[in-house]
Amino acid sequence: MRDHPDSRPGKTVRPASRTAAHGEEHDDELLARVAKGDATAWPLLVDRHLVPVVGFAWRLTRNRTDAEDVGQETFVRLMRKAGDWQPGDASLRTWLYRVATNLCIDRHRAANRMPVASETEIDSGAEETADFTRDIDIARAVQRAVDRLPERQRRALTLVHYQGLSNGEAADVLEISVDACESLLARARRALKADLRDEAADLLGED
Amino acid sequence: MNTKGMSSPERGAEMSVAELRQIYETHGADPVAWPEERRKAALALLAQSPAARAVRAEAERLDHLLDTVTAPKPSPGLVRAVRALAPSGRRSTPVPSGRALPTWLTVAGWVDALSAVPRPAALAAMAIVGIGIGWIAPHPTDGAGNATLQTVASETGDVSTRTAVATVDEDDDGDWNEGDVVVSGPAPLVTALLQTEYAPSVPAWELSDGESVGLSQAVYEDGGAIDALPLE
Numbered sequence: 001m002r003d004h005p006d007s008r009p010g011k012t013v014r015p016a017s018r019t020a021a022h023g024e025e026h027d028d029e030l031l032a033r034v035a036k037g038d039a040t041a042w043p044l045l046v047d048r049h050l051v052p053v054v055g056f057a058w059r060l061t062r063n064r065t066d067a068e069d070v071g072q073e074t075f076v077r078l079m080r081k082a083g084d085w086q087p088g089d090a091s092l093r094t095w096l097y098r099v100a101t102n103l104c105i106d107r108h109r110a111a112n113r114m115p116v117a118s119e120t121e122i123d124s125g126a127e128e129t130a131d132f133t134r135d136i137d138i139a140r141a142v143q144r145a146v147d148r149l150p151e152r153q154r155r156a157l158t159l160v161h162y163q164g165l166s167n168g169e170a171a172d173v174l175e176i177s178v179d180a181c182e183s184l185l186a187r188a189r190r191a192l193k194a195d196l197r198d199e200a201a202d203l204l205g206e207d
Numbered sequence: 208m209n210t211k212g213m214s215s216p217e218r219g220a221e222m223s224v225a226e227l228r229q230i231y232e233t234h235g236a237d238p239v240a241w242p243e244e245r246r247k248a249a250l251a252l253l254a255q256s257p258a259a260r261a262v263r264a265e266a267e268r269l270d271h272l273l274d275t276v277t278a279p280k281p282s283p284g285l286v287r288a289v290r291a292l293a294p295s296g297r298r299s300t301p302v303p304s305g306r307a308l309p310t311w312l313t314v315a316g317w318v319d320a321l322s323a324v325p326r327p328a329a330l331a332a333m334a335i336v337g338i339g340i341g342w343i344a345p346h347p348t349d350g351a352g353n354a355t356l357q358t359v360a361s362e363t364g365d366v367s368t369r370t371a372v373a374t375v376d377e378d379d380d381g382d383w384n385e386g387d388v389v390v391s392g393p394a395p396l397v398t399a400l401l402q403t404e405y406a407p408s409v410p411a412w413e414l415s416d417g418e419s420v421g422l423s424q425a426v427y428e429d430g431g432a433i434d435a436l437p438l439e
Contacts, residue, residue, distance in 0.1 A: 034294060042293035050289055055278030067278075068285045075289045139275040146276070161235065161273055186232040193269055 028087035035082045045092075046075065052163055053096050059158045060104040062147065070103045090172065097159060097173045145195040153188035156181050222248040224258045231266035 025044070033041035053074055058067035077099055078092075146154060152174070159170035171181035227249050234240045241249060252259045281289075 037294040039293040054281040058278045079292045142272045143276045182233045189232045
C-alpha cells in the first residue's frame with residue numbers, strides 16, 4: 001500500500017495497489033510462475049491487487065455488484081494474459097487498472113446509466129460514534145460532488161488520489177499524455193473545491 | 208520531509224503563490240508527489256508566506272474530504288472465486304499420501320492429454336482448456352476429429368481441495384449436442400471456469416430439464432453440478 005505521510009490528525013490512508021515490498025517477489029516474477037503453472041503464485045497476486053481493483057471499480061460504477069463483476073473479469077483476463085506477459089512492458093497495476101477502466105466503461109455504455117451514489121454503502125468501515133452521522137453526511141456530500149465530475153476527470157482523480165498512482169501511471173492507464181492527465185486532475189480539484197466549499201464548510205462546522 | 212533550503216527567502220521568491228496553487232491542483236497536497244525540481248521552491252514559499260499556507264490548508268482539506276469516502280472490500284465469495292482461478296500445476300498443499308493425483312489435475316497430465324487427442328481438438332475444447340493450460344498449449348489449427356477433454360479449476364485450502372471440472376466434447380461438424388458440455392464442482396469455480404471463453408459468445412445455457420438460463424443462474428440453480436448445453 002502506498003505510504004501517505006500523514007501530517008494531519010484524522011487523515012485516512014488511501015487504499016492502493018501494492019507494489020512488491022522489500023523481500024517480496026515482483027509482480028513480473030509471480031506472473032512468470034503462474035505461467036509455468038505454479039498454483040502458489042496466483043493467490044499472492046490476488047491478495048496484492050484484488051482489493052484495490054474492486055475498490056477502483058466501485059468508485060467508477062458506484063455499484064458493488066458491478067464492481068465485483070469487473071474485478072472478477074479483470075483477473076480472469078489476467079490469468080489468460082499470464083503466458084504472454086512481457087516483463088517491463090507495463091506495470092501490472094497499470095495493466096489491471098486499464099482493463100478495469102475499460103470494463104467499467106463498457107458496463108456504463110451497456111446500461112446507459114450514470115453512477116448512482118448508494119446511500120447504504122457509504123458507511124462501510126465506519127464505526128458508530130458520536131460523530132457518525134456527521135461523518136456520513138460529509139462522505140455523502142463528497143461522493144455526490146465526485147459523481148458530478150466529468151467522467152474523464154473522475155477517472156484521473158480516482159486513479160491518483162484513491163489508488164495512489166503517480167500522474168504518469170494514471171496517464172498510462174487512461175492512455176493519454178501526462179500533460180492531459182494533469183489538466184484533468186487540476187480541473188477536477190478546482191471543481192471539487194468550488195463544489196464543496198459551502199457544503200463541506202457547513203458540515204465541518206466552519207464559518 | 209526534506210526541509211533543506213527552506214530557510215532561504217530568495218529561493219522561496221522563485222515561486223509565486225499562483226504557481227504553488229497550480230502544484231497543489233495538479234499533484235495534490237502530499238509534497239512527496241510533487242515534481243522534485245519544484246519541491247524545494249514550493250516548500251520555501253510555504254515557510255515564508257501566509258498566503259501560501261492558506262493554499263496548502265485548502266488543498267489538505269480537499270484531500271481530507273476525499274478520504275472520507277471509503278470503498279467496500281470484495282466479498283469473501285469473490286475472493287474465493289478469483290483465488291480459485293489459480294493454475295492447477297504445482298499445489299500449495301501436498302496431496303495426502305496414498306491418494307494419487309488424477310492426471311487431469313496436473314499440467315503434465317494436460318500436456319499428455321493434448322498430445323493424445325487427434326489433431327486438432329475442437330477450438331471450443333481448447334478454449335475451455337484455456338483456463339488450465341491455455342498459456343502453454345497452442346490452439347490446434349488443422350486436421351479433423353472429435354475430442355473429449357477435461358479442464359479443472361482448483362482452490363487449495365489448508366485442509367482440502369475444491370475442484371471444478373468441465374468436459375467438452377464437440378463433434379467435428381461444430382454442432383453442439385446434449386451432453387457435450389458437462390461441468391461439476393463448487394458454483395463459483397464452475398462459473399469462473401466457463402466464463403473464461405464461453406460467457407462472451409454463449410448468451411444462454413440450457414439445463415438438462417430444457418430450461419434456458421444465463422450461465423451464473425445455470426450453475427447456481429443446480430447447486431454447482433449441471434449438465435448444460437450452450438445455446439448458440
